[in-house]
């Protein structure tokens with residue numbers, strides 16, 4: 168497995184279709200080369216800065232997103248949001264599964280000075296957003312790894328959650344996952360109920376560790392940034408066979424753990440993982456920031 172964001176493994180896609188349980192695969196709601204307009208049907212507040220935006224998919228379609236991949240979005244009026252004369256485009260990973268028919272759920276954190284996140288948070292039920300995809304990220308193949316560490320921060324949880332829900336939904340999964348998920352405060356932890364429920368359902372295959380930068384005194388879990396000691400404590404060593412580390416967080420966390428971005432893509436392995444001896448092949452990283460702006 169390399170770092171390069173490559174094409175989709177045919178096996179992964181096949182697994183997806185068969186796992187949907189449908190006798191005949193339903194068509195995808197999306198096209199890789201064209202944006203489709205999706206009406207917003209519901210907004211479900213999650214916390215002080217994050218909400219789930221539920222979009223309506225055409226009847227009898229689902230996202231059919233291969234794992235791992237994301238979608239890109241832009242304003243329905245191409246002139247509403249522009250940068251240097253081109254429409255602003257940002258990637259998002261749905262929190263609804265690939266075979267969920269009729270709707271698409273995006274969990275979106277609002278940044279005060281964020282162009283797209285602020286725009287989406289200003290949408291009203293009945294408004295539309297343009298969506299295109301899939302944008303392949305990492306071809307996940309069942310049981311390719313014995314152990315996978317998922318390290319994330321803030322809204323970087325959604326690509327990791329996509330991998331987890333997909334992998335753990337299979338009765339044949341043997342991979343053991345360890346999720347290290349850092350946030351500023353307890354109320355910033357996204358998808359906590361879902362993650363806790365997954366860990367409870369799969370105690371042998373998933374352990375979730377939440378870390379907080381600024382916890383209240385009552386917080387019993389680990390605190391501070393994810394550092395060398397935390398990695399050594401929770402992640403399988405680089406000498407362990409069939410081990411993978413996936414990292415998805417804000418730019419500072421990515422640089423400290425796995426190396427800086429190079430242009431729009433994640434750059435060569437660096438940071439703590441490199442110091443500890445992990446190899447390029449053992450790391451997949453995607454900054455939770457947009458790595459494609461205008462496309």
Ligand SMILES: Cc1cc2nc3c(=O)[nH]c(=O)nc-3n(C[C@H](O)[C@H](O)[C@H](O)COP(=O)(O)OP(=O)(O)OC[C@H]3O[C@@H](n4cnc5c(N)ncnc54)[C@H](O)[C@@H]3O)c2cc1C
Pocket residue numbers: 237257258259260261273274275276277278279280281282283284285322323325326418453454455456457458
């Ligand atoms: C694969 C993938 C999946 C994603 N999935 C989700 C998701 O499910 N939910 C979600 O909420 N987000 C997700 N994101 C992040 C999302 O694409 C946007 O980056 C995010 O919404 C911010 O976009 P914006 O236009 O609002 O902010 P921007 O206008 O781009 O900037 C937001 C703020 O960040 C600052 N900023 C921008 N770039 C940097 C930088 N490189 N370093 C430091 N500060 C910076 C800006 O100054 C501003 O204050 C995902 C990103 C990727 C790559």
